[in-house]
Amino acid sequence: MLLGLAAGIIAAAALLIQFRIHLTNELEQYSRLPAHSKPVRGDSLVVFAPHCDDETLGCGGLLAVARRNNARIRVVFITNGDGYRFAVGTAYKTVRVTPARCIDFAYQRQAETLRALEVLGLDSSSIIFLGYPDRGLARMWDTNWSPDRPYVSPSTRVSRSPYRNSFSYGAAYCGESLISDIERIMESEWPSDVYIPHPCDNHSDHYATYCFVTAALKQLEQEGRIPEGRTRVHTYLVHRGDWPVPKGDHPEEPLSPPSAMTGCDTRWTSLSLEESISAAKRRAIRQYQTQTAIERGFLMSFARSNEVFGTMRDRRVATVKDSVLSVDGRPEDWHGIAPVIVDAVGDYVVAGMRKGGDVRAVYLGRDSHFVHIRLDCVGSLSRRVSYSVNFRGVNAAGLARSLTIKITPGKESRTEGIFWAWRKNVMEVAVPLESFPLHDDLFVQVLTRYAGLTVDNTGWQALSKTTPW
Numbered sequence: 172m173l174l175g176l177a178a179g180i181i182a183a184a185a186l187l188i189q190f191r192i193h194l195t196n197e198l199e200q201y202s203r204l205p206a207h208s209k210p211v212r213g214d215s216l217v218v219f220a221p222h223c224d225d226e227t228l229g230c231g232g233l234l235a236v237a238r239r240n241n242a243r244i245r246v247v248f249i250t251n252g253d254g255y256r257f258a259v260g261t262a263y264k265t266v267r268v269t270p271a272r273c274i275d276f277a278y279q280r281q282a283e284t285l286r287a288l289e290v291l292g293l294d295s296s297s298i299i300f301l302g303y304p305d306r307g308l309a310r311m312w313d314t315n316w317s318p319d320r321p322y323v324s325p326s327t328r329v330s331r332s333p334y335r336n337s338f339s340y341g342a343a344y345c346g347e348s349l350i351s352d353i354e355r356i357m358e359s360e361w362p363s364d365v366y367i368p369h370p371c372d373n374h375s376d377h378y379a380t381y382c383f384v385t386a387a388l389k390q391l392e393q394e395g396r397i398p399e400g401r402t403r404v405h406t407y408l409v410h411r412g413d414w415p416v417p418k419g420d421h422p423e424e425p426l427s428p429p430s431a432m433t434g435c436d437t438r439w440t441s442l443s444l445e446e447s448i449s450a451a452k453r454r455a456i457r458q459y460q461t462q463t464a465i466e467r468g469f470l471m472s473f474a475r476s477n478e479v480f481g482t483m484r485d486r487r488v489a490t491v492k493d494s495v496l497s498v499d500g501r502p503e504d505w506h507g508i509a510p511v512i513v514d515a516v517g518d519y520v521v522a523g524m525r526k527g528g529d530v531r532a533v534y535l536g537r538d539s540h541f542v543h544i545r546l547d548c549v550g551s552l553s554r555r556v557s558y559s560v561n562f563r564g565v566n567a568a569g570l571a572r573s574l575t576i577k578i579t580p581g582k583e584s585r586t587e588g589i590f591w592a593w594r595k596n597v598m599e600v601a602v603p604l605e606s607f608p609l610h611d612d613l614f615v616q617v618l619t620r621y622a623g624l625t626v627d628n629t630g631w632q633a634l635s636k637t638t639p640w
């Protein structure tokens with residue numbers, strides 16, 4: 172009986188937290204955001220969509236405005252959505268989801284894209300399909316980086332693009348191939364504006380798309396293949412908890428970013444859509460019939476009177492004199508150093524219940540021997556939560572190196588050579604410079620877990636280049 176009572180209390184607390192998150196998101200809708208500047212003639216836009224429909228959900232109105240104003244437009248689809256097995260089963264009214272059906276389904280999704288973008292005024296010459304594996308992009312970013320270790324899609328059972336209309340037909344399913352495709356496209360477009368998924372989007376293909384495009388752009392700028400500072404990077408959000416609220420078709424309602432993400436690293440802007448444009452976006456969303464058949468309410472909730480876009484604040488590793496930062500769990504010596512990540516707090520039920528795993532901010536500083544990490548959580552750190560800080564460096568040759576630091580307070584860390592300490596809600600870690608992925612482009616992610624559940628995930632965040640390593 173006691174167990175039952177405890178379970179009841181936990182469930183009630185979870186429901187209350189979920190209700191509060193929902194309510195704050197509903198209220199956020201009516202707060203005002205600065206205006207997003209409209210694309211004009213002479214602008215060159217490249218929109219990257221992980222799947223066939225993200226471009227319309229996140230940027231459909233923007234694309235229609237850009238088309239009307241005669242801006243140059245390319246829409247690049249990283250995958251053809253061939254790994255959504257439930258949708259394949261629904262489309263074929265079968266439980267036998269074979270690789271051949273997944274591939275055939277991908278062509279159906281491409282056809283929907285052509286129809287949707289036609290509604291927005293674009294023809295097939297603006298569209299590029301890359302043909303990488305749906306649900307495989309994060310693996311290509313994390314593990315399957317080189318062509319001798321390609322990712323094998325469990326849906327299509329192939330490790331290279333089987334799609335005849337791919338940008339690089341037969342490209343190996345690996346990070347190197349994808350980054351080189353993106354670089355080739357960007358180099359020929361010289362975009363003034365790039366639109367990519369927000370790094371805190373929950374869907375792994377979405378945040379991986381942010382990583383690949385950001386890494387490619389930094390490389391091109393560093394090598395002088397695109398003039399530095401020419402390209403503005405904008406992000407759009409599709410998957411984040413139960414956002415957007417309310418679900419369903421509410422074309423008169425405004426759209427705002429999730430409430431918890433408004434005070435963090437992103438500067439949000441809003442593009443208000445004229446009635447004819449928002450009506451076109453609604454019609455475009457409806458072209459995605461394989462998707463609306465499953466989650467119509469979710470898709471239609473992007474047909475609003477505006478769209479929201481975010482730009483990320485410039486973040487870099489601070490350079491400090493030796494012995495300024497000590498590893499003692501006391502944050503005072505970080506005075507004057509800006510965080511590299513300011514993370515949303517309290518926006519998930521698990522994070523709301525395990526505040527010691529809810530990341531508030533991450534700081535990075537380097538001296539001549541160590542890279543120092545400081546991690547601040549909402550509540551006191553917990554011995555039952557594991558804290559992972561992951562780094563990924565990509566260099567000019569497209570090579571990638573990783574470092575994973577996993578710490579559970581009270582236990583030995585398995586990452587060799589590091590020093591760490593924790594006190595109240597702060598953890599400090601020092602990594603010897605020689606173990607650090609000393610590459611030009613640096614990405615960082617913090618992941619906390621409790622009892623097999625993710626408490627918080629900051630998403631992979633791209634940092635600006637600092638002084639040479």
Ligand SMILES: [Zn+2]
Pocket residue numbers: 221222225374377409
């Ligand atoms: Zn998607």
